[in-house]
Amino acid sequence: MDTMTYDYTEPLLSPKGQRMRDLLADYISIISHRLPDDVTAKLLELQKVEVDPLQKLVYDTMMENQLLANKLKRPSCQDTGALQFFVKVGARFPLLGELNQILKDAVYRATKKAPLRHNAVQTFDEFNTRMNVGDGIPSVFTQIDGNSTNIEMYVYMAGGGCTLPGEAKVLMPGEGYEGVVRFVMDRMTSYGVNACPPLLVGVGVATSVETAAMNSKLALMRRVDSENENANAAKLEHLLEDGINNIGLGPQGFGGQKSVMGVNVVNTARHPSTIGVAVSTGCWSHRRGLIKFDEDLNYELPYNKGVEL
Amino acid sequence: MKTYHLTTPISDDDIKDIRIGDIVYLNGSLTTCRDVAHRRLVEEHRPLPVDVSNKAILHAGPIIKDKGNGEYEMVAVGPTTSMRMEKFEEEFIKQTGVKLIVGKGGMGPGTERACKKYKALHLVYPAGNAVYAALKVQKIVDAQWKDLGMPETLWSCEVKDYGPLIVSIDTNGDNLFEKNKVLFNERKEAEIKKIQKQVSFIK
Numbered sequence A: 001m002d003t004m005t006y007d008y009t010e011p012l013l014s015p016k017g018q019r020m021r022d023l024l025a026d027y028i029s030i031i032s033h034r035l036p037d038d039v040t041a042k043l044l045e046l047q048k049v050e051v052d053p054l055q056k057l058v059y060d061t062m063m064e065n066q067l068l069a070n071k072l073k074r075p076s077c078q079d080t081g082a083l084q085f086f087v088k089v090g091a092r093f094p095l096l097g098e099l100n101q102i103l104k105d106a107v108y109r110a111t112k113k114a115p116l117r118h119n120a121v122q123t124f125d126e127f128n129t130r131m132n133v134g135d136g137i138p139s140v141f142t143q144i145d146g147n148s149t150n151i152e153m154y155v156y157m158a159g160g161g162c163t164l165p166g167e168a169k170v171l172m173p174g175e176g177y178e179g180v181v182r183f184v185m186d187r188m189t190s191y192g193v194n195a196c197p198p199l200l201v202g203v204g205v206a207t208s209v210e211t212a213a214m215n216s217k218l219a220l221m222r223r224v225d226s227e228n229e230n231a232n233a234a235k236l237e238h239l240l241e242d243g244i245n246n247i248g249l250g251p252q253g254f255g256g257q258k259s260v261m262g263v264n265v266v267n268t269a270r271h272p273s274t275i276g277v278a279v280s281t282g283c284w285s286h287r288r289g290l291i292k293f294d295e296d297l298n299y300e301l302p303y304n305k306g307v308e309l
Numbered sequence B: 001m002k003t004y005h006l007t008t009p010i011s012d013d014d015i016k017d018i019r020i021g022d023i024v025y026l027n028g029s030l031t032t033c034r035d036v037a038h039r040r041l042v043e044e045h046r047p048l049p050v051d052v053s054n055k056a057i058l059h060a061g062p063i064i065k066d067k068g069n070g071e072y073e074m075v076a077v078g079p080t081t082s083m084r085m086e087k088f089e090e091e092f093i094k095q096t097g098v099k100l101i102v103g104k105g106g107m108g109p110g111t112e113r114a115c116k117k118y119k120a121l122h123l124v125y126p127a128g129n130a131v132y133a134a135l136k137v138q139k140i141v142d143a144q145w146k147d148l149g150m151p152e153t154l155w156s157c158e159v160k161d162y163g164p165l166i167v168s169i170d171t172n173g174d175n176l177f178e179k180n181k182v183l184f185n186e187r188k189e190a191e192i193k194k195i196q197k198q199v200s201f202i203k
Helices: A015-033 A036-049 A051-074 A096-113 A173-190 A207-220 A231-247 B033-042 B080-097 B109-118 B132-136 B176-196
Strands: A082-089 A140-144 A150-156 A167-171 A198-206 A260-267 A275-282 A288-293 B003-007 B023-032 B054-058 B063-068 B071-076 B100-102 B120-125 B135-143 B153-167
Touching: A015 A051, A015 A096, A015 A150, A015 A288, A015 B080, A036 A051, A036 A260, A036 B100, A051 B132, A082 A096, A082 A207, A096 A140, A140 B054, A150 A207, A167 A173, A167 A207, A173 A198, A173 A231, A173 A275, A173 B176, A198 A231, A207 A260, A207 A275, A207 A288, A231 A260, A231 B176, A288 B071, B023 B100, B033 B080, B063 B153, B080 B100, B100 B132, B109 B120, B109 B153, B153 B176
Parallel strands: A082 A140, A198 A260, B003 B023, B023 B054, B054 B100, B100 B120
Antiparallel strands: A082 A150, A150 A288, A167 A275, A198 A275, B023 B153, B063 B071, B120 B153, B135 B153
């Protein structure tokens, strides 16, 4: 069992490719110890709402932990996840052909540098690659964005605890959005309670399990306070947010005033005979980033004000 | 909510008055122990290579820095979902004589039975606070079953003032999370009814 190894050779990248890889490796390290601005602001807001000593103690520990993680530049939670990239790239972005290699190597290098935990277990052979890369890890989801020369990507550390509540199901249209509500709410009390609340809840509505699941994950990439553009979907976001908050999971599920940082819905059209629905959750330590590059690799970090790589 | 400071070795008497919702800080020996280590002991009948009797285990997979010469540094350590170990924990407590099981979220009826019968506690460290916890680790004194990789290795640590640990199952077998769950589910049903009236988008 301990003799199995995963073969990984660092790729020969172009000089520009190397630069992009190095910038991304730096950014991954930063994401591991610094929460995005929207999450930090929301946690500070939620902390003020809790009044009981146990809940206050938990929030105080969280705030102290983030201060220490930033100061010592160590991953704030040991589960630095299986890395995921959600990419939107123009067809004329100059490094398109090298992109998959750049992303995988950035994870490989960040794992040593940060350091990140080794979270890639080869399935069926059942051994840890000890490099944080494996078959299909990091996972890369790419969307072609017309003919532009730019690229933007969400970088997400999908931890085990908050991945566990993930579920997708295809409902009959007769079950309606009422069925969507039941599906999401049931998941909160069965699994959400253990997924490190206050949670960010991502709900996907579409046709099938994979389209709904992808939408629910993209919903976690949006800011915690963002709103769906569709009025009915936005209404559902607010109803679910209030509803889950009223369950009173509290920080870590110990009970308390609030349960969630927010609920985001992402929706696409559906087949008339089905309603695909999925839920994904992000824990309070929601370590996701957004980086935008132009063709010369000038970058922007919209979720991390004041951060430079 | 009372606060206790426990030092290993821990006796039955040390923990008999501690109740769910109380806070514990730990001094002494704490060994990380999770999925495969539980499976090896309970299903594969392999003896645990670390003596955890009257001591504490932590459901966790830490980030460790290998300093060479068999020396390791704890970089970040927080708990993982305890419920994954529920299947094995009753037998684990029976066989090892462990007194404190630290993890994340609640555990189930098997652990309740074992905590009552063999006098042990399940406690929750607020998850995600891995740097705060790592700084309470004074030294990593042993590493066993390293073939399992970094997260699953049994890392034996000397800790000081490790906490806050919130008691989730006590020696009466009372279960904080199960009590909360009943309340959460009642509230949930009421909320579902309220929301469902407002989402008839298919007309």
